[in-house]
Amino acid sequence: MEDVLVYGLLRGGIYALAAFGFSLVLGVIGIVNFAHGALVVFGGLLTQYLAVKFGVPYAAAMIGGALGTGLLGAVIQRLFVARTFTLEPLMVLVQTFGIATVVTELGTLGWGSEERMLRLKTGLPPGFMLGDTFVPSFDLVVFAVSLVSAAVLFVVLGRTEFGRAIRACRDNRESAQLSGINLGRTFEKTMFLSGTWAGLAGAMFVTLSPVAPYMHFSWTVDSFLVITIGGLGSMLGALVGGLVFGVLSFGASFYAPTIAPAITFGVLLVFLVFRPQGLLGAGPAIRK
Amino acid sequence: MATASPLPAPLLRVENLSKVFGGVTALNGVGFDVHPGEVVGLIGPNGAGKTTLFNVISGLLPPSGGTIAFCGRSIGGLRPDEICALGAVRTFQSASLLSGMTVWDNVHVASLFRPAERARVESAAACTRRALAFCGLEDCRDEIAETLSIGDQKRVEIARAMATGPKLLMTDEILAGLNAADSEGILHMLQGLKREGISIIFVEHDVRSVMRLSDRVVVIAQGRKLAEGEPDAVARMPEVISVYLGGRYAQGV
Amino acid sequence: MNFVSMAYAIRTGPVRNQLLCLAVFLLVVALCPLVMNDYWLRLMVFVFVNIGLASSWNLIGGFGGYASFGHGVFFGVGAFAGAVGMVRFGLPLPAVMVIGGALSAALAALFVPVFRQKGLYFALSTLAVMLVFETVLQRWTFTRGLRSYDLGWTLAPSLPLEGFFYLFLGLLGLIVGSIIVVVRSKIGYALHAIRKDEVLASSIGVRTTKYKAITFMISAAWPGVLGAAFAPFLAYVSVQSVFDVSITLNMILITIFGGAGTVIGPIVGGIALSIIDQIAWGNFLEYHRLIYGALIVAITTLHPGGLASVFWGWVERRRSAAKPVPRPSAPGHPPTSAPRRA
Ligand SMILES: Nc1ncnc2c1ncn2[C@@H]1O[C@H](COP(=O)(O)OP(=O)(O)OP(=O)(O)O)[C@@H](O)[C@H]1O
Ligand SMILES: [Mg+2]
Numbered sequence: 109m110e111d112v113l114v115y116g117l118l119r120g121g122i123y124a125l126a127a128f129g130f131s132l133v134l135g136v137i138g139i140v141n142f143a144h145g146a147l148v149v150f151g152g153l154l155t156q157y158l159a160v161k162f163g164v165p166y167a168a169a170m171i172g173g174a175l176g177t178g179l180l181g182a183v184i185q186r187l188f189v190a191r192t193f194t195l196e197p198l199m200v201l202v203q204t205f206g207i208a209t210v211v212t213e214l215g216t217l218g219w220g221s222e223e224r225m226l227r228l229k230t231g232l233p234p235g236f237m238l239g240d241t242f243v244p245s246f247d248l249v250v251f252a253v254s255l256v257s258a259a260v261l262f263v264v265l266g267r268t269e270f271g272r273a274i275r276a277c278r279d280n281r282e283s284a285q286l287s288g289i290n291l292g293r294t295f296e297k298t299m300f301l302s303g304t305w306a307g308l309a310g311a312m313f314v315t316l317s318p319v320a321p322y323m324h325f326s327w328t329v330d331s332f333l334v335i336t337i338g339g340l341g342s343m344l345g346a347l348v349g350g351l352v353f354g355v356l357s358f359g360a361s362f363y364a365p366t367i368a369p370a371i372t373f374g375v376l377l378v379f380l381v382f383r384p385q386g387l388l389g390a391g392p393a394i395r396k
Numbered sequence: 397m398a399t400a401s402p403l404p405a406p407l408l409r410v411e412n413l414s415k416v417f418g419g420v421t422a423l424n425g426v427g428f429d430v431h432p433g434e435v436v437g438l439i440g441p442n443g444a445g446k447t448t449l450f451n452v453i454s455g456l457l458p459p460s461g462g463t464i465a466f467c468g469r470s471i472g473g474l475r476p477d478e479i480c481a482l483g484a485v486r487t488f489q490s491a492s493l494l495s496g497m498t499v500w501d502n503v504h505v506a507s508l509f510r511p512a513e514r515a516r517v518e519s520a521a522a523c524t525r526r527a528l529a530f531c532g533l534e535d536c537r538d539e540i541a542e543t544l545s546i547g548d549q550k551r552v553e554i555a556r557a558m559a560t561g562p563k564l565l566m567t568d569e570i571l572a573g574l575n576a577a578d579s580e581g582i583l584h585m586l587q588g589l590k591r592e593g594i595s596i597i598f599v600e601h602d603v604r605s606v607m608r609l610s611d612r613v614v615v616i617a618q619g620r621k622l623a624e625g626e627p628d629a630v631a632r633m634p635e636v637i638s639v640y641l642g643g644r645y646a647q648g649v
Numbered sequence: 650m651n652f653v654s655m656a657y658a659i660r661t662g663p664v665r666n667q668l669l670c671l672a673v674f675l676l677v678v679a680l681c682p683l684v685m686n687d688y689w690l691r692l693m694v695f696v697f698v699n700i701g702l703a704s705s706w707n708l709i710g711g712f713g714g715y716a717s718f719g720h721g722v723f724f725g726v727g728a729f730a731g732a733v734g735m736v737r738f739g740l741p742l743p744a745v746m747v748i749g750g751a752l753s754a755a756l757a758a759l760f761v762p763v764f765r766q767k768g769l770y771f772a773l774s775t776l777a778v779m780l781v782f783e784t785v786l787q788r789w790t791f792t793r794g795l796r797s798y799d800l801g802w803t804l805a806p807s808l809p810l811e812g813f814f815y816l817f818l819g820l821l822g823l824i825v826g827s828i829i830v831v832v833r834s835k836i837g838y839a840l841h842a843i844r845k846d847e848v849l850a851s852s853i854g855v856r857t858t859k860y861k862a863i864t865f866m867i868s869a870a871w872p873g874v875l876g877a878a879f880a881p882f883l884a885y886v887s888v889q890s891v892f893d894v895s896i897t898l899n900m901i902l903i904t905i906f907g908g909a910g911t912v913i914g915p916i917v918g919g920i921a922l923s924i925i926d927q928i929a930w931g932n933f934l935e936y937h938r939l940i941y942g943a944l945i946v947a948i949t950t951l952h953p954g955g956l957a958s959v960f961w962g963w964v965e966r967r968r969s970a971a972k973p974v975p976r977p978s979a980p981g982h983p984p985t986s987a988p989r990r991a
Binding site: 454455456475476477480481485486488492494495496497501504505506508509510511556557560 | 835838839841842845846848849850851852853854855856857858
Binding site for chain 1: 763777936
């Protein structure tokens with residue numbers, strides 16, 4: 109029981125990190141980005157590539173991977189989504205799905221379809237006992253880094269001019285535009301932030317588990333699950349949702365491995381039907 | 397006038413209604429009645445909660461507290477289409493025509509989905525024709541609705557509301573953005589509806605129109621009912637003048 | 650009467666003319682077996698199934714604006730109904746087709762609570778339902794998902810190839826015909842209003858949940874029928890083969906490519922993509938998925954209305970060049986310019 113809780117929470121940090129960007133884009137631009145999982149995977153593989161191929165130290169590779177992914181996100185926004193997102197949201201779903209396919213296929217062509225992992229030699233002790241539970245210290249470090257980067261995101265959104273513009277667009281697009289905010293630019297920045305944190309999630313995950321291009325879709329779905337549980341439009345919701353989802357998915361695959369996906373999706377449906385605003389989200393928006 | 401004669405049972409009775417959004421209290425214990433055939437003007441500054449009141453009465457938002465009774469029946473918690481079928485219909489503050497559809501189709505949607513007992517009395521096509529004729533839209537029935545002038549678009553919205561066969565019509569700033577001639581036309585139409593016995597809740601920022609059309613005026617500010625009474629009496633209340641009317645209207649009268 | 654005004658007249662004209670058009674099209678296609686060998690006939694069956702599936706998806710996704718990302722589940726359930734019904738219970742093909750359609754429609758009825766969700770949530774809820782079903786069928790011994798010694802179902806083909814060709818051509822006719830009728834009916838009006846502005850639709854009396862549910866059930870029943878009929882054609886049915894995500898994606902892709910929310914869209918899209926697919930498979934097998942993805946991105950970015958909007962845009966320009974009058978539009982036939990958010 110404690111094991112499930114501890115390991116679930118440790119994984120949950122990364123899920124939360126991946127979901128921040130998904131939630132941000134859904135809240136600010138108003139689209140579900142089906143390419144989000146592809147960004148997570150891209151970040152992981154880019155980090156692995158930088159570290160293995162060029163021998164870049166992990167910390168630098170991680171930052172490089174995250175920023176590279178952010179850039180990819182901004183490019184996707186400028187070249188593709190910006191032309192479509194004012195149309196029916198359905199179109200953007202299909203469009204970003206196509207983008208996910210293209211990114212994944214290009215990634216496969218460039219890096220191959222096999223699963224890759226980045227094993228770090230940290231010199232840390234392997235772990236310690238917390239009651240009856242063995243806590244691997246490296247996972248703990250990754251979890252701590254996740255929390256710190258979440259805090260960084262909170263500060264960026266809450267305290268900077270950049271963050272204020274993004275929040276203004278989220279709360280009321282028309283009045284943000286009237287007060288001189290460039291919507292197109294802000295959306296690109298939003299996608300950049302979203303991609304950066306997705307890439308960061310990938311960069312950390314690749315040190316714990318193998319990553320391969322074909323996994324992109326499950327990352328998208330997981331991000332969606334996280335914000336459905338936590339609540340749309342609140343970063344704190346994504347954090348809580350990530351941790352809850354971590355425990356839930358780890359518990360499901362621990363206690364009932366054969367039907368684990370059915371359990372997590374069942375929980376998703378329960379949330380969608382009975383509490384669509386999630387644990388911490390605001391109520392559903394309605395027209396003015 | 398309406399208050400002098402013995403009153404029939406109210407068509408709509410709102411009691412102690414409140415609506416809270418997260419931390420914002422948009423409606424706070426609002427209550428008033430609307431009687432059959434009566435026009436109630438509803439005024440209040442921006443953000444007073446007028447649109448929220450319509451959203452709650454028309455079933456788009458659940459009330460946080462209080463009761464709403466329509467034709468003697470509690471309608472809190474009913475779906476919007478059920479409330480529309482009972483005979484309470486509203487217009488929207490923002491443009492709300494179905495894009496890409498003709499004027500005819502815009503109105504016909506409402507006629508098609510009337511409840512069965514009304515559909516038996518009059519066919520959908522006849523109902524649409526009558527609504528278009530009433531609003532003077534026969535000549536442009538085949539045009540795409542959003543290509544019309546803004547005044548005609550508002551007529552389409554009223555025609556559509558009429559086609560549902562309402563007992564109560566709630567208009568949300570229907571005159572906003574109209575020139576004097578178009579406003580006059582719409583006001584005329586609303587007076588015509590009143591003569592047909594349809595009650596109206598008339599939300600409008602243009603106070604002169606409100607005073608002209610209404611039998612009674614309700615003033616709300618910050619989610620609370622501030623005053624209620626006959627138009628002239630309300631216009632003279634000092635608290636109303638200070639909150640909403642400013643000095644100008646009072647001097648003009 | 651020239652081609653432009655004829656196309657326009659059919660589009661805006663009475664349902665009867667559209668059905669007549671469909672019948673002529675089907676009759677022409679029915680002559681194919683006279684000139685085609687088995688390879689091409691098999692291919693045509695796949696094209697019919699794809700168009701039929703896409704047209705069904707189009708009803709809820711295109712006309713209703715509710716993109717189902719789990720629509721493949723209805724095809725899969727139909728295929729399993731066909732396989733289990735024919736192999737385990739020895740039922741004839743028509744019986745399993747009816748059962749497959751009914752099962753899918755019943756399953757769709759379970760989605761009703763999900764209809765309270767807005768479009769995006771709906772999309773992902775349907776995806777979740779499909780994944781749940783896939784998991785369940787894969788683990789359930791009744792459907793032979795679990796036992797490793799007889800995974801899946803092997804069926805004897807119950808018809809000759811020509812038989813399947815005409816069966817699926819007939820089904821396609823029924824599907825498209827039913828859609829033509831539905832989108833011009835009261836349901837079509839409801840769908841149009843729901844897609845443009847659901848809040849408004851409910852405020853003027855449209856029982857939105859009811860009409861979404863009816864539409865979704867029709868749109869689920871046809872894939873169920875197709876799946877049941879497809880089982881003996883495929884000869885081998887397993888979770889892997891009939892629950893593949895690509896089945897759902899093909900429905901969406903074909904519809905969007907041809908033009909969502911138009912009757913003709915999935916037909917045009919199905920034919921065009923089959924041709925592209927043939928070329929891509931034949932020549933660039935390795936880049937097959939990449940080409941597909943790039944096509945999706947290109948069409949959604951450059952022409953979100955799909956091929957149909959390119960065509961109708963051309964027709965409109967020719968017409969307005971001839972005489973500049975405003976034109977009526979029927980529900981179910983959105984304006985040919987790119988759809989705008991209401
Ligand atoms: N969906 C919502 N979520 C959160 N707050 C809301 C929502 N709708 C309205 N409000 C708030 O409720 C208050 C009342 O708003 P409402 O739109 O009812 O005012 P109004 O009287 O119609 O104003 P106006 O004259 O500008 O139309 C405002 O403070 C508004 O910000
Ligand atoms: Mg308002």
